[in-house]
Amino acid sequence: MLPHGGTDTRTWNEVTALGAELAALSEVRGTRVRAEVALLFDWHAWWALELEARPSERLRYLDTVRDWYEALWGLGITCDLVAPDTDLTPYLAVLAPSLYLVSDADADALHSYVRGGGHAVFGPFSGAVDTHDRVRTGGHPGAFRELLGLVVDEYLPLREGESALLSDGSHAHLWTERVEARGCSARLRFADGPDGGPARGGPAVTRHSYGDGAGWYAAAALPVRSLRTLLDAVCREAGAAPAAAVPPGVEAVRRSADDRSYLFLVNHTDSEVSVPADGYTRLDGSALPGFANVPAGDVVVLREQAELRRDRRHRKEAR
Numbered sequence: 001m002l003p004h005g006g007t008d009t010r011t012w013n014e015v016t017a018l019g020a021e022l023a024a025l026s027e028v029r030g031t032r033v034r035a036e037v038a039l040l041f042d043w044h045a046w047w048a049l050e051l052e053a054r055p056s057e058r059l060r061y062l063d064t065v066r067d068w069y070e071a072l073w074g075l076g077i078t079c080d081l082v083a084p085d086t087d088l089t090p091y092l093a094v095l096a097p098s099l100y101l102v103s104d105a106d107a108d109a110l111h112s113y114v115r116g117g118g119h120a121v122f123g124p125f126s127g128a129v130d131t132h133d134r135v136r137t138g139g140h141p142g143a144f145r146e147l148l149g150l151v152v153d154e155y156l157p158l159r160e161g162e163s164a165l166l167s168d169g170s171h172a173h174l175w176t177e178r179v180e181a182r183g184c185s186a187r188l189r190f191a192d193g194p195d196g197g198p199a200r201g202g203p204a205v206t207r208h209s210y211g212d213g214a215g216w217y218a219a220a221a222l223p224v225r226s227l228r229t230l231l232d233a234v235c236r237e238a239g240a241a242p243a244a245a246v247p248p249g250v251e252a253v254r255r256s257a258d259d260r261s262y263l264f265l266v267n268h269t270d271s272e273v274s275v276p277a278d279g280y281t282r283l284d285g286s287a288l289p290g291f292a293n294v295p296a297g298d299v300v301v302l303r304e305q306a307e308l309r310r311d312r313r314h315r316k317e318a319r
Helices: 010-024 043-049 061-074 104-115 142-148 194-199 224-238 306-318
Strands: 037-040 079-082 093-096 119-122 150-157 175-181 185-189 203-210 213-218 250-257 260-267 273-276 280-282 291-294 299-304
Touching: 037 061, 043 061, 061 079, 061 224, 093 104, 093 224, 104 119, 104 142, 104 203, 104 213, 119 142, 119 224, 142 150, 142 203, 142 213, 150 194, 150 203, 175 194, 175 203, 185 224, 203 224, 213 224, 250 273, 260 291, 291 299
Parallel strands: 037 079, 037 093, 093 119, 119 213
Antiparallel strands: 150 175, 185 203, 203 213, 250 260, 260 299, 273 291, 280 299
């Protein structure tokens, strides 16, 4: 990129500096990101959820997916965005923000995934219809009643300006459901009394042991704090962990191959940050003083030492 001002410009200097940095990353070639969490995204569910004659036109598929991704990003958890028919066995946890429409085959795969030891968490209004948009009989959430150990007695969307108080002190907006527990346990509830909204006193977040795994359900459009708490609990129990301990606004992603591993630290803030970096070196082989400084808006790439790679591999095998 050569601007009209020529080579004596900030743009030119930044672009050439970036080219030099990319050339220095040649040893990273061949590595890939291996996420431990899958976030399901389905075009058919998106299309069906936003057709007419739904309980609420304010429940939007992309908004829900973005909210869940943002909560996961805030926890520092790397995820893959995948279709429901993807092989889910490599993942420790699977997130389905609003899988309103689901095929029998995909529903069966999710059942098998959880029975085999996986953790799956579903957002509200999931499992309701088949691929022809026909309501699944026997009660909601249709395809996932057995997996989740519950029945949704009634969908209770909220009007604009309404909210429902949750037992953690936060407020749900947009959507609530009246849930009847059939084996699941409540991890979060709608508050008793009028402040709890139309589903007052009932479960808002549930967990159900199913086979060797667990199915989790959010019976509301959860606020940021509650959603992050839910996903943190799911990831911790599943054993999915951030690539590194970083402060808010810093992204940590690991790229690896069989014989090498690299940690990318991306600082999205306006201030320099310090990140613990024991077990890492700079790409030039020089040692770090136990931490790495990442300038504002910049990226630092570190090489993981062999001892740390072996330790991490042993922990994964133990899981």
